[in-house]
Amino acid sequence: MSTKIITTAAALAAVGFVGFADVASARDQIRVVGSSTVYPFTTAVAEQIGKTGGLKTPVVESTGTGGGFKLFCGGVGVGHPDISNASRPIRKSEFEDCQKNGVKDIVEIKVGIDGITIAQSKAGPALKLTLSQAFLAVAEQVPDKDGKLVANPYKNWSDIDPSLPNVKIEILGPPPTSGTRDAFHELFMEPGAEKIPALAALRKSDRKAFDTVWKSIRKDGAYVEAGENDNVIVQKLEANRNAFGIFGYSFLEENTAKLRGVPINGIEPEYDPIAAGKYAGSRPLFIYVKKQHVGVIPGLDKFVAEYVSPKAMSKDGYLALKGLISLPPEEAKKIAADATAMKTLTAADVK
């Protein structure tokens, strides 16, 4: 421990900075960032391409959709990721951010569908819901008999509708930071609210107030934020047979031994209805590819081709085995053609 060691270490560190700053300028590994919902699927493709494509296995980061776009739109060049996973389409603001930083050519690829399901323990009382019943169970404010907004008075399911079981409302769901929560608001809460006459009238008269209604979830303990990890919700449902959970379809599929999906508007959360778009809680999943990196980062085109190949994306493909709900064959064919042709996104395509 003499001064000699200290100076050596300092010198080493300095050399390190200079030496490694250079590393970023050469990259032979595809880098993917973005949604944790798409992560399980992109990683499967990454592993496949690493095994068979003679390429280094791409690195897939789980940063969340918004965080992913921020990194993706950071600029062009090897220091920035090549692909971003997203559980929703790119927003106008994100697209503009991309344009501003020189990321001009973006290829949008819809890779499949994900289902948001409400599920319960098999030991619990079977429940069937309509969208508006789901809304009434979790909304912070609901209209009373005269159509005036009041704090949610429903304690038991049977308070909402006598046909529902007389059990306390207990719902475990994702926190506001989660993409699943966003999707739950958009797919369940908003259409559910629209079905209620008083709120439909409010939508016409005061759009802003209506948006607040479907965007707020009750805080009186009936809705419990159970964390980002869907497995935690699954475990809690196994322990509490009267509770209901909100999570992705792949977790329901994997736990069929213990859990049962709640039918929404009479449609079961199962593979075929979700694939056909009949089930209310289905949303598309995307990957966004930086076209300017094709040819610069080796294998990027190969990776995209693998992702859209029937081997991966079709109903019998390996992504379906991982829980992705595949697109109808005709749509998949068109998407595959567009993806291999690297058709870029224009400002008009982004909403």
Added chain:
Amino acid sequence: MTDISAQPTAGPLRRRVDTTSPEAQAAVRRRYRSEARFRTYGLLAILTAAVFLVVLLIDIGARALPAFTTTSLQLNVAVPSDLVPADQKNNPAAIRGADFLPVMREALKTAIPGVQGRGPERTLLRLLSPGAPDDLRERLAANPSLIGTTLKVPLLLSATADLYFKGAGTPINTRSSRGAATPSGTTGTITVSAPGNDFSENLVTVKLAVAERAQALAAEAERTARSSAPNAAERANELRAEAAAMAARAKDTAAAETLDSRLPSLLVEINGGLVKVSQLAADRIEGDVLLPLASTNEAKASDWRIVTYVTPESSRKIGDQEVAFLERFKANGQVEKGFNWRFFTSGDSREPELAGIRGAIVGTALTLLVTLVLCVPVGVAAAIYLEEFAPKNRFTDIIEVNINNLAAVPSIVFGLLGLAMFLNFFGLPRSAPLVGGLVLALLVLPTIIIASRAALKAVPPSIKEAALGVGASHQQAIFHHVLPLAMPGIMTGTIIGMAHALGETAPLLMIGMVAFIVDVPTSVTDAATVLPVQIFLWSDLPELAFKAKTAGAIVVLLVFLFVMNGTAIWLRKRFERRW
């Protein structure tokens, strides 16, 4: 005392201690009781903590157990001589690149002869992991002369099949038959007639289940009738009619019943094959052949059996066809369990049976190496300067306070700093152990400085004074005499700081180490992940088999922590000197 000063004339100082009055004795008893109570509380606190710890360890250990074993099929695999072109026979790359899928398919079909049709063949192939041919591939690449021969190799089972053998399947009941039975065919959909009414018990069970369902339906009809929905009455009537029809079916004990996936699966094992019952009557069943029959001969009374997979098919991850295949392999003695070496020798994977923690362990080692190399010299030097050389003034006071403050900063803040400094400003690569190590070094530096200063302070001043007294310079006194004596304390502090760094995930989130990385890193600039991050990533995956993997990785992390903390204690015991 006040008594004395107040009454100086009361004679010599005599203070009588009252020990005999009932009040005094009660007070003494109270004090003893209070002490006994306190001891009990202490003991209870320790016991509670110990119980929690034991429960936690047992729980994690029990969950982790399945991660450390794998199940594979020991099959005879005939490697065709045309696996690779004749001129490529000695080229390992060509052998590794060969298509092993047909080889696997043939091996499976030899093991269970007679499986026909695309569906069952695919089901059979899916029982194997995508990594099943890996061992065979390596053996052939190492020894190309084996091409064209038949080898007995272990083929890794898929995670679902593996879980089946680890208890996630179904209980199986087998009942012998009373009378003879005759199948109508050997494959496809066949009927088996048993004139001795062998199936009557099963029919009764099914009828009971139907009756139960009819009741549930009737109850739902009543609930719907009370609903305020617009077409509730109509819907209730529909449900009532359905319930009535079902109840009538349940009463008619002679009529045949159709089995569905919500009922326990019923199978008939006859003439070396297996038939899955779809239509059930007392003396006759109709169903699909899962395992082909040898002949359509009549089977004698005890030569055939009725098998029940108790868990209904809809409540299992694994279908009846898969269970039938796996049970056949088991009966043939081809299923083998072994220690899961792959868990320690391979990187991450999306297939639970192939996923390993080698990548995470190497990543952790590289990250901690960077941390150690940076932290120890800088931390110890800072401690020595501040403790022994720095003048005591306002400036060093501020530094001291800030070091203590830094030790209390939440770790995510260091991650943000790392993102801004090392990634955005210096342009270092994302997800690299180098950056992870730099960030963790910032995190543990205050801990090491504080621990090292405490260790230096604990060395008696007489040592330094003696050295100075015989003419050593200040620097010589510190480096030759004080520092060696403080070293055990410094090392303990360093190891505890490192153990702290080992368990961190939050700062690594920001610098891209939360990523799916298959390749095991070889340098500090390769993309890598660390153990706690690997645990975090696995815990969020839907596959059931990853639950065990998560627990397995936790066990490995705990072992690392125990070893590090144990080393710290050992160092302290071994080298500590008391004055």
